[in-house]
Amino acid sequence: MDSISRRGFVATGLALLGARRLTAQDAPAAEPGAGEAPAARPAVVLGDAARKLHAAALVIDGHNDLPGEIRKKGSALDLSQAQPELDTDIPRLRAGGLGGQFWSAYVPAETMRTGGAARQTLEQIDIIYRMVERYPDTFQLARTADDIERSRAEGKIASLIGLEGGHSIEDSLGVLRDFARLGARYMTLTHSDTLAWADAATDAAKHGGLTSFGVEVVQEMNRLGMLVDISHVSVETMHDALRASRAPVIASHSSAYSIAAHPRNVPDEILREVARNGGVVMVNFFSGFVVPAGAVVMARMFDVGRELKAKHPNPADFEQAMKQWHQEHPIPAGTIHDVVDHIDHIAKVAGVDHVGLGSDYDGVTKLPAQLEDVSCYPLITQELLNRGYSAEAIHKILGQNVLRALRQAEEVARGS
Numbered sequence: 024m025d026s027i028s029r030r031g032f033v034a035t036g037l038a039l040l041g042a043r044r045l046t047a048q049d050a051p052a053a054e055p056g057a058g059e060a061p062a063a064r065p066a067v068v069l070g071d072a073a074r075k076l077h078a079a080a081l082v083i084d085g086h087n088d089l090p091g092e093i094r095k096k097g098s099a100l101d102l103s104q105a106q107p108e109l110d111t112d113i114p115r116l117r118a119g120g121l122g123g124q125f126w127s128a129y130v131p132a133e134t135m136r137t138g139g140a141a142r143q144t145l146e147q148i149d150i151i152y153r154m155v156e157r158y159p160d161t162f163q164l165a166r167t168a169d170d171i172e173r174s175r176a177e178g179k180i181a182s183l184i185g186l187e188g189g190h191s192i193e194d195s196l197g198v199l200r201d202f203a204r205l206g207a208r209y210m211t212l213t214h215s216d217t218l219a220w221a222d223a224a225t226d227a228a229k230h231g232g233l234t235s236f237g238v239e240v241v242q243e244m245n246r247l248g249m250l251v252d253i254s255h256v257s258v259e260t261m262h263d264a265l266r267a268s269r270a271p272v273i274a275s276h277s278s279a280y281s282i283a284a285h286p287r288n289v290p291d292e293i294l295r296e297v298a299r300n301g302g303v304v305m306v307n308f309f310s311g312f313v314v315p316a317g318a319v320v321m322a323r324m325f326d327v328g329r330e331l332k333a334k335h336p337n338p339a340d341f342e343q344a345m346k347q348w349h350q351e352h353p354i355p356a357g358t359i360h361d362v363v364d365h366i367d368h369i370a371k372v373a374g375v376d377h378v379g380l381g382s383d384y385d386g387v388t389k390l391p392a393q394l395e396d397v398s399c400y401p402l403i404t405q406e407l408l409n410r411g412y413s414a415e416a417i418h419k420i421l422g423q424n425v426l427r428a429l430r431q432a433e434e435v436a437r438g439s
């Protein structure tokens with residue numbers, strides 16, 4: 024989840040059901056030439072070789088916010104039918120050849136202050152369980168790397184649970200353990216806001232990274248076999264997490280800072296540490312994180328969200344104000360080439376064993392051309408082929424790297 028315009032959804036419950044989502048289609052087009060790459064690059068054309076390679080690959084995505092959409096829309100939302108207002112539905116998941124998905128159990132960071140973070144996280148986990156139960160021919164709950172491979176062999180989409188933000192545990196290791204028992208396989212250490220024990224990338228730093236309790240959280244996650252997720256956290260928190268973790272860490276949905284200077288993106292020094300740690304940086308597709316000019320505008324988004332929230336206590340007013348801010352600060356959508364530039368960069372700096380995909384579908388307001396929804400993954404395979412990547416390297420990027428990281432985290436847990 025990186026669309027701050029939707030942060031109010033939990034606290035307001037049904038009140039937001041009628042609120043319209045700001046989609047890529049709603050957002051105004053960028054001014055011609057406003058920070059677009061100098062020369063437009065040609066559209067990617069899917070050929071037979073890429074199609075075959077993709078069909079044979081285990082494709083695993085690190086972050087999808089569909090559960091938040093289900094919370095808003097309720098049981099009326101039928102995922103077996105086309106849902107053009109969303110980025111995700113079953114027909115397009117199948118077209119995209121997805122084999123595994125970490126579904127995000129996201130609740131807004133403001134629940135730290137308003138209360139109910141753990142309860143709302145439990146409700147989001149329930150939504151994921153119920154989604155899997157409603158479409159048993161499509162989804163299968165997965166907890167381990169072996170589970171993912173088993174689901175894939177049965178032609179189902181392995182469904183994993185990711186917690187987006189350490190605020191969900193309400194400073195309690197017992198609650199962390201309970202979430203692990205329910206099947207949560209990663210926890211992003213923070214969301215947008217700095218916690219009592221960890222600094223976020225998009226908030227004031229209070230601790231210079233992790234506190235000693237923050238280090239304990241990381242160690243307990245290692246013991247539980249839960250992946251430590253460094254998306255959304257400050258660079259100091261990334262350093263501290265990498266130092267504290269005995270298992271590979273992931274960034275479930277983060278792109279490269281050297282390509283697009285958003286504080287949410289991962290700088291090269293961390294990419295090299297992730298390589299040493301055996302972890303994986305899974306590239307976020309949000310235009311505001313991948314297109315260089317967009318990242319500059321979006322760098323202010325979380326601050327603006329906090330300011331507007333203070334100014335507009337009524338959630339509908341806040342949604343409106345946020346929507347207006349997005350309209351007044353258009354960003355270029357970019358194209359699939361921008362996203363593959365990030366994959367390419369991470370593969371060069373960290374190595375091809377340390378890059379993956381973490382789309383953030385249904386959690387963002389704008390997506391690049393040819394990556395508009397979950398049906399588009401095969402085009403990434405095509406573009407990687409176009410750039411000279413081997414079949415083996417492409418399989419790693421599409422899913423084998425994160426599978427390996429999860430398996431290693433399980434081994435560390437068994438050994439503790």
Ligand SMILES: [Zn+2]
Nearest residue numbers: 024025255276
């Ligand atoms: Zn996010």
